[in-house]
Amino acid sequence: MIEKEKFNESELIKYIKKAGLETQIFNKNLIVESIGDDCAVIEDKNKILLSSDNITENIHFSLDLYDFDEIGGKSLLVNLSDIAAMGGIPRLFLMSLFIPPYLCTSDIKSLIKGVIKEAKKYEVSLIGGNISSASELSVSITIIGDCESAGIKRFCSKKGDAVYVSGEIGNSWMVFYLNSNKDYIFKTKTGLKSSDKKLITDFINKYKLPKPRINLGRKLYTKNLAGSLTDISDGIYKDIFNVAGEGCGCRINVEDIPVNEELKQIAGILNIENYIDDIISFGEDYELLWTFDRGYTRSEIAELKGSCGTNIKKIGFIDDNSAKLTLIKGGKVFMPEDHTFRHL
């Protein structure tokens, strides 16, 4: 207990305070007091959305895949996704750093820079937090957003509602898969063309970090185009039950799940079969998953696509098969296998 800190705490606090100040140009009207006192002080006449999420070494990231700035970035992005999943506007955040002894000050500063980079991009302000020693690296963030009402809830769909997802599902799984097998892919496996290797490396770099769908969530809220909404953090297979209402289940056409073309290409190159099984149960995509009481019109689809900068796709509908997900493939009911942890 009360171990001497392995890093210079007061220097780091100064660094974080300065970095936080740079983000406080956003949401100035909400911030009364920020970093430096026992508490941050805010005021907000809207409904306030609050969520905490953390990313921890070897659970949510590995140091061989992510640079420190990317770890920082990811820690904020997964939290922003929770605000998107309510249809709210992210505003402020508190950041708790758990710092292991093998991190040097420049690593920590790099991590903080990664947080601040995304904070500026999404116009959210760092207003407080804390730092402490730990045996492994973890970043725990409490995100504060706001909304005119309580936002779009989970568990509110009913029989017949259409089920939609944003973006592409499975990119995060493929990044994990490629990184887990990188020694085999890049060292052991022969006959891989250099263009294939480039495709793989580019894929990893492109999809390492999630893209919180703030604008889409906001549009769903303001245009009243979702009955129930969540983000996909644990995989469609599990998260679908976060939008299904009481007594409801869901029927999904697996072939309608939007999958990245490069992912398919890489799966072909590496002979990965039945990857759809992994994709639906892996999670970490942070795409939105929602229901609406009818299919959208063309103009509604165009409006939503325009605001989120990516595709949206109807993948199935809510039925009254209580707490059951029915997956359809080639017109038949399909049972996925759990081989998330398979290796080449």
Add this chain to the structure above:
Amino acid sequence: MIEKEKFNESELIKYIKKAGLETQIFNKNLIVESIGDDCAVIEDKNKILLSSDNITENIHFSLDLYDFDEIGGKSLLVNLSDIAAMGGIPRLFLMSLFIPPYLCTSDIKSLIKGVIKEAKKYEVSLIGGNISSASELSVSITIIGDCESAGIKRFCSKKGDAVYVSGEIGNSWMVFYLNSNKDYIFKTKTGLKSSDKKLITDFINKYKLPKPRINLGRKLYTKNLAGSLTDISDGIYKDIFNVAGEGCGCRINVEDIPVNEELKQIAGILNIENYIDDIISFGEDYELLWTFDRGYTRSEIAELKGSCGTNIKKIGFIDDNSAKLTLIKGGKVFMPEDHTFRHL
């Protein structure tokens, strides 16, 4: 990454949700949505105080000293202290659990019970959070309080202000010291009377957990009796600079620092000399430390004592010796030694 959880996550979430509901009878008017959705939703027309603090195994507690319910309790108490240190009212909290593989479900439930026990005592409501696997136990809490204004700030005192503390300083240090040396005290050391052993055991049990001074902080705020206020988490030696204003230092009469009579008795029994050196630099007492532009009148002292249920003590005054703490003992300037980690 994406390790299978060592515990049943959905069972635990249900357990936490039920426990949280029990605490939501308090502050009902602030809670719009609580545990279960992507975010909790609150509304508060007052200024909102926010702070995050965590306690981590082997840094802030050891499993040989604390039961799981005490760890849970402590995690909330240290956060409540941050609201006390602003003069605010604690209202709501988010709890993030980092759960190592060696914890079984009953340990985790016991920890949660400890959190809920203190939550009910201080009438604060659990409204959200998250759980994740980790290699060591940690509880990270974001506390949300409110106040009619921004509360009582740090760094606001000026030359001549009186410096006060609440309660007793050093109990947390003595608990740490006794636990660190318990093998020696209870096994190796001979000649210790059974009444001495009882005194030591009772002391540990009595002072293991801090007492956040919510009522005192609140009274200081409402009666306008503090110019600058903080809580003692890092020791007077360091925290004094959180109340000293710009260009200010502080002069403290070490003999005026309130020390527990049993602590003095135990120090005598175990021949611990110069314990004041440790007490002022150890921290973890979570007593309040504040300044006021004059000494209190008798009736003010009586009113403050009445509201916090413990003593308050003037220990010195602010001077213009910039960023310097001058300690006085027996009328002379005194230099403490750092022997926090000494062993018997």
